[in-house]
Amino acid sequence: MNTSNTGKRIALIGECMIELQHRADGSLQQSFGGDTLNTAVYLARELGEGACVDYVTALGDDSFSDAMCQSWAEEGIGLGMVQRLPGRLPGLYCIQTDAKGERRFLYWRNEAAVRDCFTTPAAEPILAALPAYDVLYFSGITLAVLGELGRKKLIETLIEARQRGAWIVFDNNYRPRLWASVEQAQAAYRQVLAYVDLALLTVDDELALFGYDDSAAVFAAYPDTAEVVLKRGAEACLIRCGGESFEVPAQRVEKVVDTTAAGDSFSAAYLACRLRGGSPEQAAEAGHRLASRVIQVPGALIPRA
Template sequence: MKVLSGQSPQSVSPRPLKVALVGECMIEMRGEPALGFSQTFGGDTLNAAVYLSRLNPCSRIVADYITAIGADSFSDAMRQLWRDEGVGDQHVRVIEGALPGLYFIQTDTQGERRFLYWRGEAAARSMFDGVDAGAVLHALAHYDYIYLSGISLAILTANGRQRLMQALHLARESGTRIVFDNNYRAHLWPDAPTARQAYEDMLRLTDLALITWEDDAALFGYTDVEALFRAYAHFGVAEVALKRGVASCLVQCALGRFEVPAEQVGRIIDTTAAGDSFSAAYLSCRLQGGDPQLAARWGHRLAAEVVQHRGALIPSAAMPSLDMPSFICAAEA
């Protein structure tokens, strides 16, 4: 159970696969000063958790969110949103006196985003600190897959990040597969060397890497994709899906390297969660037995729809139809 690359229709689990998604959900505000704002919730791994749950027609995937929240009304509301979307919250820590993080999104005429954050004292920063975190860390080894991002690592205290890494190491030794989305945000780290060390430690534990080219180029200084793929092979990552915005996706795995063109979009409204939705669709396809090329097509298809809507989470009714492999729901036919 170490690599995704050899997965085939015959290897799809007869029971639902349990996926833990680790990260932070925040209060999302959208609008312009003095013109009013709308409020919802979002966060990179939370977006992925929701889309993973939606792309689960035959209940083959159980998606649980791992985080910490406060005991306030906003935390209660975001937790209800997760439940309404089919995302489990059994391992969510409630920290009395803490509050969720907050961010504002502003978009320009091309749909590109500008974020303003208030997250320094957010509950999620302490999710793996203290005695009470032990139960959550121990529970990670009972999942088939653990999904997290560079933001998941960046928001934690140094002690919490170390404890998480130890738990991931133990989980992987017991057969859990690790999925990592790089999502590098320089302002969340004290300095670039600290971030690079954390990423290198993470990549040595990673089975499937879902990488945004610009982020890794900024963090590691890669000048071409060949340098990136060589580095990931050195770290032992078995499967890499390299996201390049509106350009094609490159997939490197045991079967070889594949280039999958992106879908053309007439008008981009908002690029929020484009990468998160791609990652969720790619992972969903792979967990249901699809090959890497089909998984990349799923990723492009969902991301193309997401950027045509405002906000991280598009309406459920707007979810695109995807080319399901015939074997996915064979048992239910």
Template sequence: MSSPQRVALIGECMIELQEESGGLLRRTFGGDTLNTAVYLSRLLQAQPVQVDYVTALGDDPHSADMLSAWQAEGIKTGLVQQLKGRVPGLYMIQVDDTGERHFSYWRDTSAAKAYFEAGVTPLEAELAGIDVLYFSGISLAILPEAGRERLLQAATTLRARGGKVIFDNNYRPRLWRDATEARHWYQRAYAGCDIALITLDDDIAMAATPVSAEQALASALALPVAEVVVKQGGSDTIVRLAGQPPQSIKPTRVEKVVDTTAAGDSFGAGYVAARLTGHTPAQAAATGNTLAGTVIQHRGAIIATQAMPNIKL
């Protein structure tokens, strides 16, 4: 993939509350595609690539803080809508002794759900200047049906003029009416993207009938997508280009997992950053594994800048 000038990631950023000792809560911000945008911006800060985040926020102080935080990370916010009287969603993370996360959400009236209620959104108005569009299963899930249609139409329009579309299968069952609805929209997303980033556990969770990991992997690699990346947690990452045999890439060894929040999101950032700078899929998967392996050794979705691994692109 040649290096584009502008990458837009669409989704929802929420207020994140992390439970600390003594019942205290620490406020940060997070959301799957926003996490990816932050790490992507950090990795590409020395490259001629602009990273935009696409969402809707409210006119409240938390929304203003989010915008300031993104801008401080080098993320452009010109495609963000601020809606009067609306607020961001909120979630709380509790982490068990193994580093696994447990979430509680308050997001039913999140401003991000209303992004496509505008006659023409900033994303649609500036689509001709965007080279890569990145969205996830959560990006689709939070939108009403009309919004999903417009997002997929934007992806179709972008691809028709030579742009690239990347879809991450991040699946949260509680955001969908049922798995059948989710599969319908995922199939359409796969049919309209150039790179599919697939977490195998999520793929298994939304299958129509129980499937083994081997069956799910075979189905993922058979998708009608030019570039498929299958993430398997602590097992090998599998990458497949159309017409070529799959390749296996070893994960990064981690002695102690502290918090798996944003593991897949950071992997996506590492993978995309490497592909945008001319690296092969196998090299990109190794980069994604390196970044994810670092992120899961820290608390929260976004690690401190000084904790970032030394990744050369």
């Protein structure tokens, strides 16, 4: 892949939800978030005006959906691939954090508009346009919320995009509650892995989904993926690329406030660095730097300043 980010077109596919942050005093702070949306925002910030970052999703025609689109536009994210479905609503989730900054999520999303993102008549021109992008980015959560038919259409799109030279990027984000069974999730993940060029994996998710014994087993499960990054929280991340292996230490943080979007922000900075021509080691260092800032602020998206 040509790694100059000038004029690059990047599409991130997934779900954004209404986010409620549960404060210690019992109050709720409302914002928006979702794994691929978080990555889209941080990626747009990292790349600036040198690239086109579009978000691919479906929302309702309500005021929350209006506010989402406005906030994305303010971040420089393109809205041309966002469907607005009459009478529908976005999903909602609440973040609860403990004294160590570890988070627990509560979700209300079963009827979210994104469930029909790739199955409406309005989705056809979007699906037709996606293979022309330089980079397509999606996650395990994307796979879950799209449903069986949506996943089938996604795979068809990935195949055509790769034939045109696109770079396919996958973040494994596994959420058991979104799947009918672990076997269903395993089958869906394995279906798409053959079409992934860069896999951004969280070790805990890989262990939970596939039961791998160690990091070596995780890497062995991705024999045909050109670049594999294994994120391990506060530990060093592990990278396999071009027949070589690397270990890049994480940045130490004295006080963790909220780990929400730590992995999403790491992925954004890593991808941005690679698109600018940086090495895997440089990309991992950039990922750790951004993630270390994100986990010191409540919520998924930190202020731009």
